[in-house]
Amino acid sequence: MLGLYVHVPFCSAICNYCNFNRGLFDAGLKERYVAALLTEIRQAADGSPADTIFFGGGTPSLLEPSEVAAVVGACRQSWSLTPDAEITLEANPETVTAERLAGFRAAGINRLSYGVQSFRDDELGRLSRLHSAARAVEAFGMARAAGFDNISLDLMMWLPQQTVAQWLESVEALIALAPDHASMYLLELYPNAPLRDAMARGQWSVAPEDDAAEMYLSGLDRMDKAGYVQYEISNVARPGRQSRHNLKYWTDGEWLGYGSGAHSTRAGTRWKNISATEEYISAVAAGGRVATERRPLSAEERVEEALFTGLRLNAGLDLPDVKARYGVDVWGRYGEELQPFVDQGVLVYDGRSLRLPRAGMLLAHEIMAVFIG
């Protein structure tokens, strides 16, 4: 079934490490953008079944609940949304109130994903985030009180000046809230990130790589003990609470992306919308095409992607399934190069499936490089 992604490219302030497609919030621009989104959603419709909607950003929780309701309504009119569809809104803790959360629920949102990043104020300050740890805890409580029974929290590790013990404080604080899902990412600094300058000025550094590996392994170990099940390199969930939407990206699914810079993949074709927000709005208003770079995925690309995304999942790759879908004998083609990783214990091959144990997930880039032609 299809997944629907809705991009919301507005933020109250731009975080010093962020490389997403976003800009500063402007109420007038946002109104015109939502109108364009509604038009785009209605134009592309063919009534096929869809079972997820994901509002990502940016900061989607800056939309008014009535705007979210209008977008969900347009999706319902355009596609056959299943009654149990997962409808996620990414939210920043400082943007929510009890009233707004009740409004989002009434709009059809049934899953919230909070960008918390850390439960330490010193770390949040270095990342130039607008919320405090106390505010994140409060926002979580407000969401539960509003009736959200499916909440995900994001944390980042390997932050400037962060020690392993400090990272684990955030993990413990997250566990104390008992969310239904959690994502744990390593901070990646893109080349011109303002955080790099801030780090130079403040003489902040990140821990050695061995500590980053320990952060990853010990954080996941704590999540295991708290009853969460890892299902992807950076994601854990309570049983039955995996992100259905994100699983589409990792299991060769189909999705349509609406809004500036959104990607879509359907029927073996991939395209990307115009990235600049004003340009996107003008193109929709002029009745023109917002999709650029539309191209069929080659058989080789599809196989490569299936190998990359399949190995990100704890379940790994089912090799007979890959053979049936893409006609490729993975072990026959790559076995010789993969064998040393199997010998080191960082890749598991049992004749039928190929998967990364946790220690192998730390080396995922290196192992997956084998698949690049």
Ligand code: SF4
């Ligand atoms: S809130 Fe999120 S999308 Fe917006 S600038 Fe910060 S990290 Fe980027």
